[in-house]
Amino acid sequence: MTATDLGLPAVRRPAAHDPARPADHRLIDSFGRVATDLRISLTDRCNLRCSYCMPAEGLDWMPRGEQLTDDELVRLIRIAVRDLGVEELRFTGGEPLLRRGLDGIIAAAAMLRPRPDISLTTNAVGLARRAAALAAAGVNRLNVSMDTIRPERFATITRRDRLADVLEGLAAARAAGLNPVKINSVLLRGVNDDEACDLLAFAIANGYELRFIEQMPLDAQHGWERTEMVTAGEILELLRERFTLTPDPVERGGAPAERWLVDGGPAVVGVIASVTRPFCGACDRTRLTADGQVRSCLFARTETDLRALLRGGASDGEIADTWRQAMWAKLAGHGIDDPGFLQPDRPMSAIGG
Ligand code: SAM
Ligand code: SF4
Numbered sequence: 001m002t003a004t005d006l007g008l009p010a011v012r013r014p015a016a017h018d019p020a021r022p023a024d025h026r027l028i029d030s031f032g033r034v035a036t037d038l039r040i041s042l043t044d045r046c047n048l049r050c051s052y053c054m055p056a057e058g059l060d061w062m063p064r065g066e067q068l069t070d071d072e073l074v075r076l077i078r079i080a081v082r083d084l085g086v087e088e089l090r091f092t093g094g095e096p097l098l099r100r101g102l103d104g105i106i107a108a109a110a111m112l113r114p115r116p117d118i119s120l121t122t123n124a125v126g127l128a129r130r131a132a133a134l135a136a137a138g139v140n141r142l143n144v145s146m147d148t149i150r151p152e153r154f155a156t157i158t159r160r161d162r163l164a165d166v167l168e169g170l171a172a173a174r175a176a177g178l179n180p181v182k183i184n185s186v187l188l189r190g191v192n193d194d195e196a197c198d199l200l201a202f203a204i205a206n207g208y209e210l211r212f213i214e215q216m217p218l219d220a221q222h223g224w225e226r227t228e229m230v231t232a233g234e235i236l237e238l239l240r241e242r243f244t245l246t247p248d249p250v251e252r253g254g255a256p257a258e259r260w261l262v263d264g265g266p267a268v269v270g271v272i273a274s275v276t277r278p279f280c281g282a283c284d285r286t287r288l289t290a291d292g293q294v295r296s297c298l299f300a301r302t303e304t305d306l307r308a309l310l311r312g313g314a315s316d317g318e319i320a321d322t323w324r325q326a327m328w329a330k331l332a333g334h335g336i337d338d339p340g341f342l343q344p345d346r347p348m349s350a351i352g353g
Contacts, residue, residue: 017321021328025320026085027286029296029330035286037088037254038080041352042099043067043290048123049159050147052186054220054349056159062350066291070101072310074108076288076319081112083320086286092121092352094290097130103137110138119143121184121353125162127169135176142173143182148192149202157191174207182209182270187230196238204267211257211270217336218298220347232258232273239269254284274298280333286323287352294323296330298351301344 022028027035044062046054068076080086089109096102109118119141120134127144134142146166148154154163173181183203187193196212203210212235217224239245248259248268256279257270273279280297287295292307304326309319335341344351 018325018328021325025083025324027324027327029327031281031330031332033281033283033330034085035284035296035327035330036086037090037284037286038077038086039090039092039285039287039352040073040077041093041288041290041350042073042091042096042102042105043094044350045098046093046095046123046349047098047125047160048095048162050145050186051157051159052188052215052219052224054347059220059347059349062291066307068290068292068307068310070105070108072292072307073105075310075316076292076306077105077109078112079316079320079323080286081109081114081116083316084323086116087114088117088119090119090121094349094352095123095125096120097122097126103130103133106134106137106139117141121145122169123158124166124169124173125160126165128165128172131169131172131176131178135178139178141180141182142178143184144170144173144208145184145186146170146199147185147187148195149198150195153192153195157188170206170208180209181207182211184211184213184272186213186215187235188215189228189230193230193234193238196235197242200239200243200262200269203269204262209268209270211272213272214275216274216298216348217341217343218348218351218353220349222343224343226275229275231276232271233276235271236260243269245269252282254279254282274334275336278333278336286327289346289351294326295351296327297334298348298353299334299336299344300331301342 049056106118117140118138120139121143124144147157151163155161170181185199187196200210214232215229243262245260248261256272259268259270262269293303294306295303306319309322
């Protein structure tokens with residue numbers, strides 16, 4: 001079998017300043033939302049092959065020359081924090097631990113003022129020996145993706161027998177003082193949906209915060225089916241078989257997860273219901289791909305090319321204004337439920353989840 005083609009999304013040329021856009025230095029959109037949370041994909045490569053993310057044979061990885069260099073990336077991060085009001089940075093991928101120079105990129109981001117909050121989303125393979133250095137470089141918080149605590153099942157879902165590494169990585173993150181350490185789990189019908197309660201019990205017993213993520217139409221194989229996904233409603237029903245859940249009184253703000261106190265607290269569990277309970281109205285995200293494209297949404301079908309500006313000699317001011325214009329054009333919602341919904345050409349692993 002040949003590797004699935006990544007496909008090329010439509011690239012939006014830098015638009016002229018829209019006269020309707022107010023003179024505001026921040027990343028505002030025409031619906032009044034302000035993006036302060038930047039998700040950065042450091043690479044599209046991965047060492048696992050989660051079945052709901054990419055095919056067994058992997059993908060045609062982005063050629064190295066197309067990827068932003070560390071210096072280019074740090075320049076864009078500086079513009080985002082200094083000129084555009086970005087307050088939070090989350091590094092993701094693909095697998096961000098595979099990015100050479102990761103610690104240096106994080107250290108450079110941590111030098112910025114105002115100091116951004118820095119977090120990482122990782123599969124935790126190889127994290128055990130790197131967690132302390134990442135914390136020292138400036139990572140504040142960490143999310144680890146783990147869909148099962150059963151080794152054979154882990155090998156089936158990710159197509160790699162690496163659960164032990166993930167568990168070691170989680171423990172090392174906690175020992176390095178990263179707090180909270182969150183676990184992200186995707187439940188798949190007939191595969192691991194009988195494990196919802198065991199995952200929560202494991203997280204609580206070990207001091208991690210668990211969040212379930214509804215499966216989204218972002219897999220490279222385009223195999224997602226609405227009728228097959230395990231919904232937030234079902235996840236809560238499964239958890240209530242063993243736990244009492246009450247809404248967490250803490251204000252949700254722009255956070256994607258709805259949170260519940262477990263058995264009265266203090267333990268909590270979150271559910272990110274992007275499909276059945278979308279939170280687009282409170283979205284505060286802007287996204288940068290490893291090849292320097294700004295996306296206003298995971299599901300955007302257009303991108304804005306900052307790499308061409310960087311490599312074409314544009315000033316920081318020109319780059320900042322192009323980013324503002326890209327975000328001004330953000331749509332109201334992702335439209336998964338619209339009859340005409342089209343999955344974006346880039347899969348999750350190449351956008352940055
Ligand atoms: N490789 C890292 C990891 O797995 O944490 C970072 C990138 S991964 C794309 C980020 C998150 O996206 C993971 O928690 C993963 O489970 C989730 N994810 C991937 N494909 C998804 C899909 N089709 N629907 C929902 N979540 C997905
Ligand atoms: Fe890799 Fe993360 Fe996708 Fe799994 S979900 S294949 S770990 S990028």
